Amino acid sequence: MSVENLNTVSLGHSLQKEVSGARAAIETRLATIVPSAQTWPARLHEAQRHALLSPGKRFRPLLCVFVAKGAGLDGEASIDVGCVAEMVHAASLILDDLPCMDDAALRRNQPTTHIAFDESTAILTATALLNRAFGVLSRLKHVDAEKRIELVDLLSYAVGSKGLIAGQMADLANSDNNASIAEIERLNTLKTGALFDFSVEGAAVLAGAKAAQRAALKDFSYHLGLAFQLMDDVKDTIMTDEEAEKSVGRDVGKATILALTGSDAAMERLAAYIDSAKAAIARANLNNETTLNVVLDSQFSFLKS
Amino acid sequence: MSVENLNTVSLGHSLQKEVSGARAAIETRLATIVPSAQTWPARLHEAQRHALLSPGKRFRPLLCVFVAKGAGLDGEASIDVGCVAEMVHAASLILDDLPCMDDAALRRNQPTTHIAFDESTAILTATALLNRAFGVLSRLKHVDAEKRIELVDLLSYAVGSKGLIAGQMADLANSDNNASIAEIERLNTLKTGALFDFSVEGAAVLAGAKAAQRAALKDFSYHLGLAFQLMDDVKDTIMTDEEAEKSVGRDVGKATILALTGSDAAMERLAAYIDSAKAAIARANLNNETTLNVVLDSQFSFLKS
Numbered sequence: 001m002s003v004e005n006l007n008t009v010s011l012g013h014s015l016q017k018e019v020s021g022a023r024a025a026i027e028t029r030l031a032t033i034v035p036s037a038q039t040w041p042a043r044l045h046e047a048q049r050h051a052l053l054s055p056g057k058r059f060r061p062l063l064c065v066f067v068a069k070g071a072g073l074d075g076e077a078s079i080d081v082g083c084v085a086e087m088v089h090a091a092s093l094i095l096d097d098l099p100c101m102d103d104a105a106l107r108r109n110q111p112t113t114h115i116a117f118d119e120s121t122a123i124l125t126a127t128a129l130l131n132r133a134f135g136v137l138s139r140l141k142h143v144d145a146e147k148r149i150e151l152v153d154l155l156s157y158a159v160g161s162k163g164l165i166a167g168q169m170a171d172l173a174n175s176d177n178n179a180s181i182a183e184i185e186r187l188n189t190l191k192t193g194a195l196f197d198f199s200v201e202g203a204a205v206l207a208g209a210k211a212a213q214r215a216a217l218k219d220f221s222y223h224l225g226l227a228f229q230l231m232d233d234v235k236d237t238i239m240t241d242e243e244a245e246k247s248v249g250r251d252v253g254k255a256t257i258l259a260l261t262g263s264d265a266a267m268e269r270l271a272a273y274i275d276s277a278k279a280a281i282a283r284a285n286l287n288n289e290t291t292l293n294v295v296l297d298s299q300f301s302f303l304k305s
Numbered sequence: 306m307s308v309e310n311l312n313t314v315s316l317g318h319s320l321q322k323e324v325s326g327a328r329a330a331i332e333t334r335l336a337t338i339v340p341s342a343q344t345w346p347a348r349l350h351e352a353q354r355h356a357l358l359s360p361g362k363r364f365r366p367l368l369c370v371f372v373a374k375g376a377g378l379d380g381e382a383s384i385d386v387g388c389v390a391e392m393v394h395a396a397s398l399i400l401d402d403l404p405c406m407d408d409a410a411l412r413r414n415q416p417t418t419h420i421a422f423d424e425s426t427a428i429l430t431a432t433a434l435l436n437r438a439f440g441v442l443s444r445l446k447h448v449d450a451e452k453r454i455e456l457v458d459l460l461s462y463a464v465g466s467k468g469l470i471a472g473q474m475a476d477l478a479n480s481d482n483n484a485s486i487a488e489i490e491r492l493n494t495l496k497t498g499a500l501f502d503f504s505v506e507g508a509a510v511l512a513g514a515k516a517a518q519r520a521a522l523k524d525f526s527y528h529l530g531l532a533f534q535l536m537d538d539v540k541d542t543i544m545t546d547e548e549a550e551k552s553v554g555r556d557v558g559k560a561t562i563l564a565l566t567g568s569d570a571a572m573e574r575l576a577a578y579i580d581s582a583k584a585a586i587a588r589a590n591l592n593n594e595t596t597l598n599v600v601l602d603s604q605f606s607f608l609k610s
Contacts, residue, residue, distance in 0.1 A: 043478070123400060123428060130432065131461055131470065135457075139458065152443040156439045156443060157440065160440060169348060
């Protein structure tokens with residue numbers, strides 16, 4: 001092995017170590033961000049912990065932490081804002097899996113919250129996670145009130161009538177096989193992109209990023225959201241429950257890019273989304289572009305398998 | 306009629322007029338605080354408007370507006386904070402009425418949200434109302450960021466694991482007929498009191514009330530919450546659906562103060578709660594005690610019928 005290759009390998013190792021270190025810090029914070037399982041009413045908190053602490057990729061918190069770091073801010077606040085995104089993500093999964101929505105029994109290789117507990121507990125748990133997310137933002141340490149309020153505003157926008165909830169409403173009504181690619185992309189941007197936008201833009205707010213950097217980061221999270229949702233659609237179609245570690249086949253009859261264009265074109269489109277996301281990172285002028293690419297590649301590793 | 310009586314009557318009229326003026330301003334604001342019914346996705350916004358704009362007493366917003374006014378602050382911000390309480394109240398009613406919770410078909414004399422629409426729409430609508438409530442707080446006009454963040458924190462506390470959601474969890478598990486009055490009061494404080502606390506304490510924050518005034522106001526909302534929940538329990542037992550304008554008989558088998566002590570003792574206790582609430586208002590040294598008493602009496606008017 002040449003010295004040059006050796007350097008590349010050890011750089012790779014040190015980046016991997018940086019990413020796994022951040023992931024460990026995120027797990028540690030998630031474990032304390034909601035009340036203990038013994039806190040009254042215990043069932044509510046057991047269910048919160050079941051949904052939030054089940055083994056996940058923690059992609060949204062990792063994004064937040066590394067974008068903030070690349071824009072010049074290292075520290076606890078970006079972990080907290082990342083955990084906020086993870087809490088809202090967990091809440092949205094609880095609701096999506098309900099019998100009246102996707103009716104899924106398996107998530108992250110364990111029973112969904114309404115199966116492990118019951119429907120009313122699941123609904124109240126999701127509501128509690130969303131509510132607590134705002135509470136965490138209101139108490140961010142060493143972040144001035146103006147920034148905390150901007151983060152509250154960003155989260156409310158990402159979740160609301162122009163974000164996650166609108167996307168879920170539209171997805172439930174989605175059976176329009178005449179939908180265009182543009183319409184499906186719009187839906188995916190709401191359903192998945194909104195919380196990526198919050199994670200990335202939240203990091204930019206914390207780091208005090210300037211307008212040009214924020215614009216490039218917005219472009220990054222936009223393409224990332226599209227890539228991630230398309231990958232999810234592919235998994236839903238080609239994987240088994242065991243491989244995907246969740247109930248698959250939920251998209252049958254829905255208008256997806258995969259259904260519309262077929263598998264080959266969808267995979268090409270996915271690669272193009274990822275390229276656009278990486279190009280946007282390059283434009284964002286972060287000081288840790290290589291690390292962010294490692295984070296991205298780990299999420300899309302199944303493309304190489 | 307003596308001149309003195311005439312003055313009392315005209316004072317009564319002018320107070321009534323003040324209260325109905327505030328109620329009209331609240332209705333006007335509620336109608337614009339969530340997106341129009343035409344905004345995409347229309348079904349989500351139709352359902353929000355169905356739940357939020359159905360004829361309600363608007364007791365929480367009225368409390369917020371008049372407590373703020375009495376503490377020296379008049380203006381739009383207290384209407385908005387009051388509307389926030391109403392939005393969260395509407396969200397909690399949507400969830401309480403779901404088939405997996407109280408399974409109620411009628412609310413405010415109209416079909417509950419899951420009946421008028423469907424379960425998934427109802428759940429997403431409740432989530433959207435809670436989420437939007439935080440968004441409204443983040444954008445309060447002419448209120449500095451420190452106060453807005455304090456309000457976000459107060460709301461998250463009122464809704465969360467030590468408030469509304471904990472109360473609803475405990476209420477769903479409530480079938481303990483050996484519960485003591487103290488335990489039932491604790492439950493009622495969470496289930497109903499938490500949002501009264503937010504309405505009253507939110508007003509105090511807006512008005513910049515000092516510690517002693519805030520303490521008296523806390524005592525006021527505490528007793529008011531107990532009174533209101535007990536009145537609700539009485540209505541659930543003695544009224545028909547038509548009289549209560551909602552599905553009644555939901556408390557059968559639950560531990561309530563009414564079930565525990567019987568009707569006469571419960572009515573005495575209710576009167577004592579109201580007296581304590583009024584005594585606390587007197588201590589709070591507001592400049593509009595009489596108006597607040599008019600607001601209170603209008604809520605408890607059925608006691609005289």
